[in-house]
Amino acid sequence: MYTDTPNTSYFRKDAAFDTLYPGHIRELSQLHWTGLGVALEASNFLASPGARVLDIGSGVGKFCIAAGAYHPEASFYGIEQRKDLYGYAETAKEQIGVQNVFFKHGNLTDLNYDQYDHFYFYNSFYENIEPGSRIDYAVHISYELYNTYTFHLRAMLDSKPAGTKLVTYHAPDKQVPAGYKLVGNSYSRYLKMWVKK
Template sequence: METVQFLRSRFRNFQIQRKNRRMLNELLNPALFRHDTAFDDLYPEHIQELSQMHWTPVDIAKKAGDFLSIPNTSVLDIGSGVGKFCITAGFFHPETFFCGIEQREELYTFAEIAKAEIELPNVNFIHGNLTELDFKNYDHFYFYNPFYENIEPDSRIDYTVRTSFELYELYSRFVFQMLEEKPPETRLVTFHAPDTQVPPGYQLVNNSYSRVLKMWIKK
């Protein structure tokens, strides 16, 4: 709780210090979602600096959201970071529920704060490990290669969580099995993720952005 309060205070101080502070109605304007620079301005500078490598680009989030969004269904972002995919997709698709799970408390907290700034009732974030989640509650899935830092140390966000090749294998197998158990018509979007993490029962229906954004439907 003390960590959360500290981060909220840090975020609020950052907001107050901004030269061109936006009012809430401006934050609700779709202009926020036109490019990454505008969206990333929701976060403090040290979070903005991680955007190019670690956060889903706005254009990708909108395209993935269009594919995954079916009214009255739930979409899970595995490794949701500061919530960029869920917030973007949730803004444009209010009849679909978007949830992100993130193991880093700081990133989870900034996702919650950003969501509160925009007031999206169809978006939720969970602080925890994906192996502890009940995937039966979710219909469709998105992930932006969330396990890569376990095999590439230079891609680490920070040192607050343990990483290892063994964890990469564990998480990859876990997601593979989870996806394999989902029913036909389950939708999946992967971004910069290896095809080996996708069960053979999923059919690739769209491959774009230099073949790094892939959309799948389980047969």
């Protein structure tokens, strides 16, 4: 059951937020889940009244949930291929009580991107080319998948109208189509803000 206002005690620091998750998920936090400070800066850039923001590869939902609590005027959506991570995202969402956050279990290649205005991307395909960084063994990884997903992401971003906003975190610039202009950065250039021209 949702409450009217999000449970803000979880937003004091990352360690507090991460208590929403079981131990093995907490251990992955520093490497794989967006920190609260990054979520705040990224969502400050992406959010506007009525905007629909998609996290491409939403993991346990940390970006979406934090962004949704910081920006009730926008909606945040996540697509996640791993069913257990999707489940942890749903549970955390209910515990926080955000009503503008929505998760879907599935592969990003099957999504209808017409329903989203702006995008957040935390280098989601990296484990395909760096197996040492893989989250778990629940999904197949390969160089071929890295290329397939990168191609799909670029084509989708390319098809979006002028004014589309994108935030990348720890992601190579070559995953961003040429039509997107870099308009800001933070966190030693690991966090980048882009707008389609």
